Amino acid sequence: MSNRLGLYIHVPFCLSKCSYCHFASGVFAGSLIKPYFRALRREMESLPGLLQTWNAKGNGVADWVIDTIFVGGGTPSLVDGQEIGQSLEWIRNSFSLAPFPEITLEVNPGTVTDDKLDCYRDAGVNRISLGVQTFQDRLLKKVGRSHSVADSISTVEMCRRKGFDNLNVDLIAGLPGQTEDDWRENLSRVAVLSPEHLSLYLLEIHEDAHLGKREGLAGAALPDEDLVADWYRESVDWLESAGWEQYEISNFCTPGRQSRHNLKYWTDQPFIGFGCGAHSYWAGERWGNERDPVRYVELLESGQPAATFRSEITPRRHLEEVVFLGLRLNAGLDLWRCRRKFGVDLRERFGRELSQLAQGGLIEIEAGRLKLTSRGRLFSNEVFVQFMQ
Numbered sequence: 521m522s523n524r525l526g527l528y529i530h531v532p533f534c535l536s537k538c539s540y541c542h543f544a545s546g547v548f549a550g551s552l553i554k555p556y557f558r559a560l561r562r563e564m565e566s567l568p569g570l571l572q573t574w575n576a577k578g579n580g581v582a583d584w585v586i587d588t589i590f591v592g593g594g595t596p597s598l599v600d601g602q603e604i605g606q607s608l609e610w611i612r613n614s615f616s617l618a619p620f621p622e623i624t625l626e627v628n629p630g631t632v633t634d635d636k637l638d639c640y641r642d643a644g645v646n647r648i649s650l651g652v653q654t655f656q657d658r659l660l661k662k663v664g665r666s667h668s669v670a671d672s673i674s675t676v677e678m679c680r681r682k683g684f685d686n687l688n689v690d691l692i693a694g695l696p697g698q699t700e701d702d703w704r705e706n707l708s709r710v711a712v713l714s715p716e717h718l719s720l721y722l723l724e725i726h727e728d729a730h731l732g733k734r735e736g737l738a739g740a741a742l743p744d745e746d747l748v749a750d751w752y753r754e755s756v757d758w759l760e761s762a763g764w765e766q767y768e769i770s771n772f773c774t775p776g777r778q779s780r781h782n783l784k785y786w787t788d789q790p791f792i793g794f795g796c797g798a799h800s801y802w803a804g805e806r807w808g809n810e811r812d813p814v815r816y817v818e819l820l821e822s823g824q825p826a827a828t829f830r831s832e833i834t835p836r837r838h839l840e841e842v843v844f845l846g847l848r849l850n851a852g853l854d855l856w857r858c859r860r861k862f863g864v865d866l867r868e869r870f871g872r873e874l875s876q877l878a879q880g881g882l883i884e885i886e887a888g889r890l891k892l893t894s895r896g897r898l899f900s901n902e903v904f905v906q907f908m909q
């Protein structure tokens with residue numbers, strides 16, 4: 521049987537830079553789009569050679585098929601639909617795809633047309649992820665989003681009309697100026713739009729985002745962290761009572777609609793990323809590409825590698841990663857499988873940490889699986905740090 525691989529493709533172009541954003545994205549000259557996609561193609565051409573390294577590193581002989589592709593950004597929906605379509609077609613023609621691959625494309629409300637959606641569908645895109653973030657125009661404006669609430673609603677309707685039956689909506693809790701009423705409105709709007717998947721993020725302030733700088737933070741009127749934690753808790757209860765399944769700290773879905781691509785990140789599965797700022801996890805290594813798209817194009821055009829950092833995953837780090845990434849999932853970690861994979865019983869290796877965390881009501885062991893409790897999901901970073909030695 522073939523092994524399964526996920527591909528990530530990064531498209532950095534945006535209409536505006538949101539104040540909280542720390543991704544490799546921004547407003548770039550339209551003249552960069554064509555060279556960027558040429559560079560992407562060039563980087564993707566390295567995939568067959570990369571696949572060989574799996575066997576060469578003594579991981580056993582394996583055939584690989586691609587079962588998930590995630591085109592993210594940035595705002596992939598900003599560029600011509602043909603660019604996206606041609607990249608996906610090239611992948612299809614060059615590599616083996618598993619039957620029924622999951623192919624996701626990130627869309628920002630207000631940036632798609634019927635023609636673009638046709639292009640995506642014809643290219644095999646079967647899941648659309650929409651960066652809605654919140655349903656109040658004043659808040660969208662405040663954080664520099666380039667779309668309106670009306671755009672969000674009409675974009676969902678367009679996707680539905682074009683036959684997309686697997687939609688994700690991203691929401692952010694804790695945006696500057698957001699109130700409890702705003703947050704409740706977000707949940708009721710989501711209930712009406714009925715996407716198959718919901719990602720509910722708590723705002724994080726990164727120092728390299730505008731909000732992370734003194735002038736960005738001044739007057740931002742961030743809601744109180746405890747209040748935002750209450751919104752999250754209430755949302756989890758409300759979503760569960762409405763028939764949603766929480767399967768990861770920030771992710772909810774209707775039955776069977778988990779993001780197959782994102783599950784790879786939490787379950788120790790390999791993925792390879794292309795484009796500026798893209799990350800990869802492959803054959804015992806993690807690496808990340810040059811973040812600046814202009815420099816990324818220069819590197820590829822001059823035949824240099826796009827990666828600017830690389831690190832080998834030692835057995836110890838591998839175990840730590842498996843624990844703290846696996847704990848993000850509601851299903852938690854199978855202790856027996858962990859033991860089989862690493863020859864380590866987590867209850868012995870982390871005995872002291874586990875008993876302290878259990879006493880604090882943050883973790884539990886149920887039917888041989890180590891899991892975060894609902895309280896633990898709120899304090900997940902404090903839990904994860906216990907497993908990093």
Ligand code: SF4
Pocket residue numbers: 533534535536537538541542543545546593594595628651
């Ligand atoms: S649209 Fe997304 S990627 Fe672009 S700046 Fe805003 S948050 Fe960042």
